[in-house]
Amino acid sequence: MGDPQMVMYEEEFNQIQVVCERLIRDANALVVFIVDKNGQLIAAAGEHEHLDTTSLASLTAGNIAATGGMAKLLKEKEFTTQFHEGEHQNIHIQIVGQRVILVVIFDERSSLGLVRLRVRKANEDLNRIFESLLKKVQDPSTGSPFAEITDDDIDNLFND
Amino acid sequence: MYYGPGLCGKTTNLQYIYTRTSPQAKGKMISLATETERTLFFDFLPLSLGEIRGFKTRFHLYTVPGQVFYDASRKLILKGVDGVVFVADSQIERMEANMESLENLRYNLQEQGYDLDRIPWVIQYNKRDLPSVASVEELRSLLNPTGAVPDFEATATSGGGVFDSLKAVAKLVLTELKRGGK
Numbered sequence A: 001m002g003d004p005q006m007v008m009y010e011e012e013f014n015q016i017q018v019v020c021e022r023l024i025r026d027a028n029a030l031v032v033f034i035v036d037k038n039g040q041l042i043a044a045a046g047e048h049e050h051l052d053t054t055s056l057a058s059l060t061a062g063n064i065a066a067t068g069g070m071a072k073l074l075k076e077k078e079f080t081t082q083f084h085e086g087e088h089q090n091i092h093i094q095i096v097g098q099r100v101i102l103v104v105i106f107d108e109r110s111s112l113g114l115v116r117l118r119v120r121k122a123n124e125d126l127n128r129i130f131e132s133l134l135k136k137v138q139d140p141s142t143g144s145p146f147a148e149i150t151d152d153d154i155d156n157l158f159n160d
Numbered sequence B: 001m002y003y004g005p006g007l008c009g010k011t012t013n014l015q016y017i018y019t020r021t022s023p024q025a026k027g028k029m030i031s032l033a034t035e036t037e038r039t040l041f042f043d044f045l046p047l048s049l050g051e052i053r054g055f056k057t058r059f060h061l062y063t064v065p066g067q068v069f070y071d072a073s074r075k076l077i078l079k080g081v082d083g084v085v086f087v088a089d090s091q092i093e094r095m096e097a098n099m100e101s102l103e104n105l106r107y108n109l110q111e112q113g114y115d116l117d118r119i120p121w122v123i124q125y126n127k128r129d130l131p132s133v134a135s136v137e138e139l140r141s142l143l144n145p146t147g148a149v150p151d152f153e154a155t156a157t158s159g160g161g162v163f164d165s166l167k168a169v170a171k172l173v174l175t176e177l178k179r180g181g182k
């Protein structure tokens, strides 16, 4: 398949979470989350309990896919950054390492300039983390975490 | 991923699943549609089907827009697909549209580096309640000539066959995941 299945390990997950938490503080942001290009939420930080992050993740990926499609038509590789300005809240979207999407939601307590600056630093950190994650996933000695699941297990899921 | 020609009932499948699953098992259903309720970009429904050995199984159901001129959007949504329910419209006058859409699926998958014969997929013959429908044998001979693909009759509006199709594809996807299929 196009992309190898993304598997997340605890070590990298914790590192990613730390980057998100720091970005919240440094950028004075409300919510930070990370989504893969297929719309799966990877990590979230900030006041996101009241937010429908699953839906946001799917729409973010759809948005990036649509923008990527436009880029292709213009013979651009991709548009790495997007900014949506609302009356009270704003969304900054950044593609990290051509693989995942970093979303920052902020209000008037921050500014686009500050967010941009802090996202740049977070981008570098995340790039490093995802590269090491990719190496781990591609290492043939790390077996599939799903290998122990039997056909019966799968059948049982549907016997209701 | 629900694929198929315009108006074949993809969105209706998701709506039925949405109304028939418990609130804990589902998230919000999102429909990016035109004012006339044709799918413009996609419908999205997150669903959990329970646990296997401590792994929570979560599925993201998407529909593509069936109308021919939304092909660019369809291609985008196909990226990262794990399994397909091909929804066919059983009405005789939609036979050509069914075949065109199936060819379009095969072609678009190929463009993304997938082979339809090697990914989990099932076929659903929808709208069985209507009077002017082709027989299942006829549909099968056109869309599933080798009979290798699991297929189901359905009436998505009242829900017949909807969960059968979903469970069948979900099972194939999980089996593929377990095999570590690339």
Ligand SMILES: Nc1nc2c(ncn2[C@@H]2O[C@H](COP(=O)(O)OP(=O)(O)OP(=O)(O)O)[C@@H](O)[C@H]2O)c(=O)[nH]1
Binding pocket: B004, B005, B006, B007, B008, B009, B010, B011, B012, B013, B037, B038, B039, B040, B063, B064, B065, B066, B067, B126, B127, B128, B129, B130, B154, B155, B156, B157, B158
């Ligand atoms: N009689 C009958 N009507 C159906 C059935 N399934 C869907 N419909 C109707 O067909 C029409 C189109 O259904 P949708 O689910 O919106 O079709 P779609 O495949 O999502 O269409 P696009 O979004 O344009 O690709 C609606 O009016 C449905 O009520 C069925 O099993 N029987």
Ligand SMILES: [Mg+2]
Binding pocket: B010, B011, B012, B037, B038, B039, B063, B064, B065, B066
């Ligand atoms: Mg639709």
